[in-house]
Amino acid sequence: GMDVPGRCHRVEAPWKKLSKEELEKQYSPSRWVTRRGAEEALRTYSQIGDEATKRAQATRRCLLDVPYGDGEGEKLDIYFPEQASEALPFCVFIHGGYWQSGSKDTSAFMVNPLTAQGVAVAIVGYDLAPKGTLDQMVDQVTRSVVCIQKQYPCNEGIYLCGHSAGSHLAAMMLLANWTEHRVTPNIKGFFLVSGIYDLEPIVFTSQNIPLRMTLEDAQRNSPQRLLEAALTRPVDPACRVLVVVGQHDSPEFSQQSREFHQTLCRGGWDASFEELHDVDHFEIIWKLTQKDYVLTKMILRTVLREPDSAGPPPACT
Numbered sequence: 083g084m085d086v087p088g089r090c091h092r093v094e095a096p097w098k099k100l101s102k103e104e105l106e107k108q109y110s111p112s113r114w115v116t117r118r119g120a121e122e123a124l125r126t127y128s129q130i131g132d133e134a135t136k137r138a139q140a141t142r143r144c145l146l147d148v149p150y151g152d153g154e155g156e157k158l159d160i161y162f163p164e165q166a167s168e169a170l171p172f173c174v175f176i177h178g179g180y181w182q183s184g185s186k187d188t189s190a191f192m193v194n195p196l197t198a199q200g201v202a203v204a205i206v207g208y209d210l211a212p213k214g215t216l217d218q219m220v221d222q223v224t225r226s227v228v229c230i231q232k233q234y235p236c237n238e239g240i241y242l243c244g245h246s247a248g249s250h251l252a253a254m255m256l257l258a259n260w261t262e263h264r265v266t267p268n269i270k271g272f273f274l275v276s277g278i279y280d281l282e283p284i285v286f287t288s289q290n291i292p293l294r295m296t297l298e299d300a301q302r303n304s305p306q307r308l309l310e311a312a313l314t315r316p317v318d319p320a321c322r323v324l325v326v327v328g329q330h331d332s333p334e335f336s337q338q339s340r341e342f343h344q345t346l347c348r349g350g351w352d353a354s355f356e357e358l359h360d361v362d363h364f365e366i367i368w369k370l371t372q373k374d375y376v377l378t379k380m381i382l383r384t385v386l387r388e389p390d391s392a393g394p395p396p397a398c399t
């Protein structure tokens with residue numbers, strides 16, 4: 083109908099006007115790569131992740147398969163800087179793969195450049211669909227963060243980084259209720275890379291076959307929707323949120339990131355948005371293996387920013 087000025091109305095989401103074929107294409111990241119074919123892009127992504135993980139395990143002190151729960155898939159890997167210390171910043175990475183592919187064992191992209199600068203990196207494993215549901219994955223990531231806080235109570239900040247579906251899981255931590263876990267993680271920042279924040283359109287694509295999400299499941303697990311509805315302000319106003327998307331991500335992915343950033347700003351979060359020049363959905367993350375890549379530098383600049391000396395000393399047992 084006609085928009086009534088001054089009235090409260092919701093604009094129909096643009097994706098609802100797309101044909102089934104177009105919606106499927108918008109939510110198929112590999113169909114938007116520019117320098118190689120779809121298959122080759124996916125193969126290269128796995129290969130670079132695999133090599134980076136082998137290199138990290140061969141050259142860094144690490145704890146592999148640390149359980150954060152009783153489930154088979156509830157394990158994380160932690161990689162440490164050369165300089166041993168209890169008071170380290172931690173970057174926690176949640177891999178992508180549409181909640182149905184990928185593994186912590188092939189996702190140590192950022193480990194070498196970050197640990198070289200004194201940042202510990204944790205790579206989280208979680209139960210993929212169809213074994214895991216969205217609700218279970220969100221709970222698993224929540225418990226993995228709790229586990230790191232309990233294991234390293236003197237940490238100098240926990241920074242959550244997620245890619246694509248992993249960025250969705252990371253974003254859900256903006257809304258986590260920590261009180262039931264009897265610990266509040268020292269989360270100081272989020273790096274949300276090429277993520278999906280409104281899951282509703284996914285329900286109508288082939289990606290939903292193994293996920294088996296109902297519309298209610300999608301709504302309950304959409305940080306975009308939850309943040310719009312939340313009346314709460316961020317617990318820590320100093321917590322930074324960086325929302326990034328690749329120039330060659332699909333228009334729908336780009337729009338999801340822009341809208342989520344706007345909603346974060348309206349909710350009082352210290353959020354910024356960047357579209358990264360000349361990278362696609364996969365290059366944006368595999369280039370984190372390079373210390374001079376723009377996103378590697380953004381992460382390091384944020385994590386290594388001078389610690390706040392004005393605040394109270396960290397409660398450390």
Ligand SMILES: N[C@@H](CC(=O)c1ccccc1NC=O)C(=O)O
Nearest residue numbers: 110111112178179180181246247
């Ligand atoms: N079949 C998907 C695969 C995919 O989307 C993907 C693969 C690896 C890492 C992240 C991905 N996307 C979102 O989580 C595609 O069309 O590219």
